[in-house]
Amino acid sequence: MCLVCFVGKKKRAFNDQPFAYHQEIELEISTLTNLGSGLGRVPLTGSQLSTLGSQLTAQPVAGWVVMVPFTLPGERVRARVFRNHKNFSEADLVSVLTPSPHRVMPGCPLFGRCGGCQYQHLAYAEQLAWKRRQVAELLQHLGGVEFAVSPVIPSPREYGYRSKITPHFAAPKAARTIAAGSTPAAQESSVPAAVSTPDGPGEARASSAAVPDWPIGFLRQGTRFDIIDVPRCPIATDAINTRLAEVRAELRTQRDRYTRGATLLLRDAGGRVTTDYDAVVTEEIGVVGLDDAGAEKPGLTSPAPSNRAGAPLRLHFLARDFFQNNPFILPAFTSYVREQAAASGARFLVDAYCGSGLFALASASAFERVAGVEISESSVRFARENAAANGITNASFLAADAAAIFAGLAFPAAESVVVIDPPRKGCDREFLQQLFAFGPRAVVYVSCDPATQMRDLRDFLAAGYELIAVQPFDLFPQTRHLECVITLRRARG
Numbered sequence: 001m002c003l004v005c006f007v008g009k010k011k012r013a014f015n016d017q018p019f020a021y022h023q024e025i026e027l028e029i030s031t032l033t034n035l036g037s038g039l040g041r042v043p044l045t046g047s048q049l050s051t052l053g054s055q056l057t058a059q060p061v062a063g064w065v066v067m068v069p070f071t072l073p074g075e076r077v078r079a080r081v082f083r084n085h086k087n088f089s090e091a092d093l094v095s096v097l098t099p100s101p102h103r104v105m106p107g108c109p110l111f112g113r114c115g116g117c118q119y120q121h122l123a124y125a126e127q128l129a130w131k132r133r134q135v136a137e138l139l140q141h142l143g144g145v146e147f148a149v150s151p152v153i154p155s156p157r158e159y160g161y162r163s164k165i166t167p168h169f170a171a172p173k174a175a176r177t178i179a180a181g182s183t184p185a186a187q188e189s190s191v192p193a194a195v196s197t198p199d200g201p202g203e204a205r206a207s208s209a210a211v212p213d214w215p216i217g218f219l220r221q222g223t224r225f226d227i228i229d230v231p232r233c234p235i236a237t238d239a240i241n242t243r244l245a246e247v248r249a250e251l252r253t254q255r256d257r258y259t260r261g262a263t264l265l266l267r268d269a270g271g272r273v274t275t276d277y278d279a280v281v282t283e284e285i286g287v288v289g290l291d292d293a294g295a296e297k298p299g300l301t302s303p304a305p306s307n308r309a310g311a312p313l314r315l316h317f318l319a320r321d322f323f324q325n326n327p328f329i330l331p332a333f334t335s336y337v338r339e340q341a342a343a344s345g346a347r348f349l350v351d352a353y354c355g356s357g358l359f360a361l362a363s364a365s366a367f368e369r370v371a372g373v374e375i376s377e378s379s380v381r382f383a384r385e386n387a388a389a390n391g392i393t394n395a396s397f398l399a400a401d402a403a404a405i406f407a408g409l410a411f412p413a414a415e416s417v418v419v420i421d422p423p424r425k426g427c428d429r430e431f432l433q434q435l436f437a438f439g440p441r442a443v444v445y446v447s448c449d450p451a452t453q454m455r456d457l458r459d460f461l462a463a464g465y466e467l468i469a470v471q472p473f474d475l476f477p478q479t480r481h482l483e484c485v486i487t488l489r490r491a492r493g
């Protein structure tokens with residue numbers, strides 16, 4: 001049998017093997033994927049196996065893989081299949097039959113419908129444990145090494161930490177009155193019915209009636225174009241949420257002026273929120289690495305970075321440019337990078353992909369000289385200004401592709417450490433070739449995508465570097481994202 005279902009705006013034949021469209025199945029969730037979805041296996045019957053026939057690349061010995069977002073390891077769930085792939089199926093959660101002891105009430109009424117968060121239903125300590133495990137698995141599968149991963153350093157704030165959000169809206173004319181769960185995309189993957197409690201429908205279903213006809217918010221879970229209205233985002237700072245309410249009200253009064261969709265920026269720097277992409281904002285990396293009793297927080301072995309005069313770093317940058325989005329963890333994060341770099345015994349530091357100078361300036365007091373490279377000219381302009389404004393005189397910055405830093409670099413390789421913090425796609429080949437040709441004594445590789453980081457790790461190992469430390473940081477609580485810092489030392493060559 002072949003149904004036709006909607007995928008985005010195109011009609012596509014539904015592959016009904018091994019499950020029919022919207023067939024309900026029961027399964028036990030065994031693990032979480034890197035995308036934050038629960039994964040379980042369902043034994044197939046002999047006739048299902050023979051119908052699948054040549055489609056199978058391998059016999060699903062342990063059972064057919066089914067991904068069910070918003071479920072947790074150890075849970076038994078009922079799920080509704082909405083897509084079959086070659087080797088796995090995707091299904092929506094219908095109900096949790098046996099809940100995990102780690103299931104908690106999500107902090108956001110839109111959890112499960114908004115595509116932004118994946119883990120609000122999982123106790124924070126367990127989020128950290130799973131993220132650590134995922135780094136270990138990526139190390140093994142993509143990096144090709146078994147190595148002890150340190151416990152994930154938590155964010156001081158589990159909610160209210162994000163200092164930047166970018167909500168979207170479509171052209172008002174294109175927007176139409178929709179009922180949650182009734183759009184084509186939502187038909188394809190309907191809203192999970194029970195993301196909060198095992199037997200309760202949760203807010204997601206309860207609030208399905210009132211949907212504004214001009215949503216301003218984030219992408220709906222499981223879609224690429226459908227925007228869900230988000231009046232408040234609990235992972236963003238309070239200041240952002242206050243401003244968000246004002247911005248949304250202003251937009252709605254001027255609705256007729258918009259002929260196209262757009263993406264808004266709300267950037268909180270020290271409690272002041274701007275929506276102007278070209279505004280100059282300031283972030284202070286305060287000395288907040290101590291808990292209320294004055295003890296150091298786990299993971300911090302020295303005070304947060306400061307300039308040579310001992311004052312906290314104050315960094316300026318353009319609101320549109322890159323800056324880390326969780327300022328509360330930055331003292332621990334930048335201290336760790338500086339300590340790892342300094343522990344190599346190097347006298348010189350290169351900060352590749354340096355943005356407005358975060359790691360170079362936070363580490364400058366531990367080195368004779370630091371040099372940064374960054375492709376964004378405005379970020380480099382601010383990195384230079386930030387050095388001067390913080391009284392840092394041993395830092396220089398180059399506006400160029402990262403690979404360009406090595407030509408003419410006056411630092412001796414044997415006395416140098418390179419900090420790398422590339423975009424999600426990881427390091428460019430050209431950059432790695434130049435880096436290996438230079439051959440610094442150590443590398444501290446910071447990444448917001450451990451998958452590309454572990455892919456690059458193979459090249460480091462092949463080039464004669466050995467892995468010294470793997471330290472994840474949770475910059476993004478309630479989401480599947482994490483930051484990982486790996487330290488490498490030159491072993492030979």
Ligand SMILES: C[S@@+](CC[C@H](N)C(=O)[O-])C[C@H]1O[C@@H](n2cnc3c(N)ncnc32)[C@H](O)[C@@H]1O
Pocket residue numbers: 322323324352353354355356357358359373374375376379400401402403421422423424428448
């Ligand atoms: C993840 S951010 C890190 C920025 C900085 N380390 C920080 O933490 O604030 C990556 C940076 O790499 C820059 N970038 C992207 N491609 C680059 C390239 N080919 N060469 C140099 N910088 C690049 C981006 O502009 C961005 O500022």
